[in-house]
Amino acid sequence: MPVRALGEGERAAVERVLDQDPFAGAQVAERVATHGLSWWRSDGRIYGYGGGRRVESLCWSGAHVVPVCASGPAVAAYADLLGSGPRACSSIIGRADAVLGLWERLAGHWGPARDVRPHQPLLVIDGEPAVAPDPEVRLVRPDEVDALFPAAVAMYTEEVGVSPLADDNGRGYRRRVAELVKGRRAYARFVGGEVVFKAELAIVTRRTAQVQGVWVAPHLRGRGLATxxxxxxxxxxxxxxxxxxxLYVNDYNTAARRVYANCGFQPAGAFATVLF
Incomplete structure (x- = not known):
């Protein structure tokens, strides 16, 4: 089976594959840039597929499973590898064809899934937005984490379907929110000290910034604030x-898709997500 764990000596080959799909590979690219390929420095392993010493595609296996540039044979090979042991990830995320191909082969070993989202449009913008920016939206300051956190919890619960407070009373999730704020990657609009809009640059690479966590206070939805x-x-x-x-968005979220289209985002394929 032409799948093997990759190490730091193959970093150039890994980066070449990631550059072939900088949007679907963004999560992996950020981890490689931060931790390299030494498994003991990170929270997962990266596997490569290819004959001989070639690396044709990648699969990150950690808290999430993320295939990148994975052809049908690569998907089958990754599934054979991953299905040989118990599930350790909380989700499978990436290009829809690869994710759904993995899940078709792994469902019998890892199932059942809590949710399968088979079509999530991937959207990209690389020029100025089509509408004027809201001057009230700004980076969140470190002293505003307490104000941001309830909105972040509400967004996560609504989007993922479970509360981030469940496992450790939210301590880990709060650390993540604070890290994004400290890294100047969290945005919000405040009204009377309360957050009415928020979004984060959850993933940043030299090729793209991936937006996640977009949320508008329920009582203000439908008023054109988000665009x-x-x-x-x-x-x-x-x-x-x-x-x-x-960013990627659930296909059934027509309001959000309209916001992104009006802002100037263009389609770049589709993601899928399997949640456990």
Whole structure:
């Protein structure tokens, strides 16, 4: 089976594969840039597929499983490897064809899934947004984490379907929110000290900044707030962080898809997510 664990000596080959799909590979690219390929420095392993010493595709296996540039034979080989042991991940995320191919082969070993989202449009923008940015949307300051946290919990619970407070009363999730704020990657609009819009650059690479955690206070939804707010996030991220901004959205979320289209995002394929 032409699948093997990759190490630091093959980093150049790994980066070449990641550059072939900088949006689907963003999560892996950020981890490689931060921790390298030494498994003991990270929280997962990266596997490569290819004959001989070639690396044609990748699969990150840790808290999430993320296939990158995975053809049908590569998907089958990764599934054979991953299915030989118990599930350790909380999700499978990536290009829809690879994720659904993995899940078709792994469901008998790892099932059942809590949720399968088979079609999540991947959207990208690399120029100024089509609407004027909301001047009230700004980076969250470190002293505002307490104000941001309830909105972050509400977004996570609504989007993922479980509360981030369940395992450790939210301590780990709060650390993550605080890290994003400290890294100047969390945006919000405040009204009377309360968050009415929020979004984060959850993943940042030299090729893209991937937006996650977009949320509007329920009582303000449908009033056009999100489009200009997202334009502010895009404007700042392109100016300060990366040459493109990307995200993926559930296909049934028609309101969010309309916001992103109005902002100027363009389709770049589809993701799928399997949640456990």
């Amino acid at each position: 200009a707010a997202m334009a502010a996030v895009v404007h700042d991220a392109l100016r300060r962080v990366a040459p493109s901004v990307s």
